Amino acid sequence: MKRTLSATALGIAAALALAACGGGSSNPLSTGGGSASGGGVPSGSAKAGTIRVGAANFPESQLIAEIYAAALNAKGIKATTGDPIGAREVYLKALQQGSIDLVPEYAYSLLTFYNPSASQTEPDAVRSALTKKLPSGDIVLDSAPAEDSNTVTVTKETAAKWKLKTIGDLAKHSKEVTFAAPAEFQSREQGLKGLKKKYNLVPKSFRALQGTAIVQALKNDQAQAANIFTTDPSIKADGFVILKDPKHVFGSDNVVPLIRKAKASTKVQTVINAVQAKLTTDKLAAMDKKVQVDHKDASSVAKQFISSNGLG
Amino acid sequence: MLTSVWRWLTDGGHWQGETGITHRLLEHLQYSGESLLIAALIALPIGALIGHTGKGKWIIAVANAFRAIPSLGLLFVVAMWFVSRLTGDSAYLVPTIIVLVILAIPPLLAGAYSGVSEVDPAARDAAYGMGMSGRQVLANVEVPCALPLIFSGVRSAALQIIATATIAAAISVGGLGRYLIDGLANSDYAQMAGGAILVTALALLVDGVLAVIQQLTVPGGLRTTSVSRRKQRAAAAAVESAHAA
CATH class of the missing domain: 3.40.190.10 (Periplasmic binding protein-like II)
Incomplete structure (x- = not known):
């Protein structure tokens, strides 16, 4: 009985603490870049x-x-x-x-x-x-x-195999494409949303990665297309092909x-x-x-x- | 804030499909289960053997030092190594499982070792006295006696794996970690908090299930819970009253 009581007390205390945390604002991520970003905010405030x-x-x-x-x-x-x-x-x-x-x-x-x-x-x-x-x-x-700019980029081999020039060409192979990009690409207009709307490109699966991991995934065929920046040194170094974007998903x-x-x-x-x-x-x-x-x-x-x- | 998290969790649409909660839960359980199984197959026999023979205690010390390895950093290193050596999803799945196995080995090893080595010497001597071989003593006396500690190792390993499996999302693997990573990238607080709640709930649920399994498999004489004590007392009382009658 005693144990049940103390467990209940602990539960109530935890609930109160949670409620106290939530009191200030409707969304903790919007109240402070500081709290959302960890150590990312420059010093000197x-x-x-x-x-x-x-x-x-x-x-x-x-x-x-x-x-x-x-x-x-x-x-x-x-x-x-x-x-x-x-x-x-x-x-x-x-x-x-x-x-x-x-x-x-x-x-x-x-x-x-x-x-x-x-x-x-x-x-x-x-x-x-x-x-x-x-x-x-x-x-x-x-x-x-x-x-x-943002791009849809493929390897030279993929471009040759599927005869790709534009993003529209890639859309025909949607079911064979795993797409590598940062996680936020999924819900952005300059991302999967826009690609679906303008080219009907809906990749079979999406691989959320960051930075050079995206380049590595493309290079090693864990992804067949990727979102890589036009200034990325890997495009020249690895001979990647940037697909043309005539409908301007990327501006x-x-x-x-x-x-x-x-x-x-x-x-x-x-x-x-x-x-x-x-x-x-x-x-x-x-x-x-x-x-x-x-x-x-x-x-x-x-x-x-x-x-x-x-x-x- | 809490209402938006609640809405996210209770929206039926969030539970369906490839990115739905049901699918993510199953993925999470799958990686976690596979990792726990592999880690148990490696660590439990070695731990029991070290406890039985008293030799190779340094292995326990080395394994404990492994606890200091930061899992996320290890994950990136292992994934970088595998990305050009494996194709498709396995290039990310294998590193995830390796990292989780390394995470789970120390508590499993420690549980099996201390469980077996701390068996009452009297029970062990009695078994030898009955003419059992070393192997029989280990299998029939030491391991059953060690079950409570082995189980505590398994439960702590399972908790750690389920909580840590979320980092797999950083290298594009599914599971509940996706809600944490994608939620942060899109500044979607409800999704992040919902994901965290789901991970916690899953960890507690699995721990509960393992506790029940422990109840059912550990020999009655070794159980220390209030339920079994009450049963024992009831049994003793029944015996006494039978004598009295």
Whole structure:
């Protein structure tokens, strides 16, 4: 009897503790990028004026974040970076909540996040549509010439075997395709949703992986098609074929800095826009290779870019 | 918050199909069951043998050191090695099972070893005195006497496997971990919390089932639960009253 009583008491205590945790908000993930992202939020929150540069959980985003931070620091504006935060769905919440101030973004991907039915494909149209959709507290600075789009990519062998040129060609083989991509690709318009709508491509199965594991899966035939960025060094190194996308599931993804208005002083804007002007697709791809293939430290690659382009 | 989790769990649509809860539960049970079986086939005989002979205790120490290996890191390393050596799903399934087996071996080994080595020397001597061979003593006396500790090893291994099998989702394998990884990637709190609740419930349920199996298989004289004690007392009382009459 005594044991039953103490068990009941413990149960009630646990229920109360749970209820207490849930009291504050309807969704813990939306209250703090900090809690959602673990250690991903850059330090320096206490000091006013410090720009905290966040990054998505793939190497190029972390590299561009390092470049922004290095450029700002070189001009005497204190900027910090942290560990990568996560997918767009997660780091945009961190920006809203104010635990980061600046994050490298991609124009079309960001536009389709706010407006899944966006039909603009040209860089200028994408940009102007994007500026209208942004939350009131955020602005985007200048677009860089550098473009890094999402793709549907296959190996040379698969392309030859199935005679593939476009994503539409791949759709005919849907039942034989295992698709490798980050987990969020499943529920994105620039992902399985859009591929189904526009090409009727519904892969037999989906393999949720991250970073180089996606490239490995494609290379070793654990996946027959994959979502790989156009600047990914593996495309050249492994001879992958990017399938053409005539119906524009993936749009013009120029690199744009997304920043909280409150932190976007004229000086900050000038510094970041100067970086943007120098950031071309070739330079970005070359730096991606240094980081992902040669395993150079992203912050030293970033500093090199700043000094060799007269930005520091 | 709790209502959105509850809605997620009780939405019939979430239970059906390839990505549905029913399918994910079965996948989770399958990897967990296979891993536990393989780990038991390796660890229980070795543990019992070490306990019986008193030789090779260093193996227990080495196995215990394995507890310090971070499972997620090991999973990535093993998966990287296998990705170019196996085809299709097995390139991700085999690494998952290897990691879970390594996780489960230490508690199984420790349970079997301490169970057998701590058998009352009097029972062991009596068995030898009756002319049993070493093998007979191990099979008929030591292992049955060790069952409670063997079972506690199995139960703790099962709990650890079920909780840790969620990390398989990081390398694209199914199971309940999918809800944690996909929920985080899509910032879907209800899905993440729902997945965590399901893992907890499954772990408790399996532990409960194993507890019942333990009740049914462990010899009555070794049971220490209140139920069996009550039964013993009742039996003793019955014997006494029979004597009195």
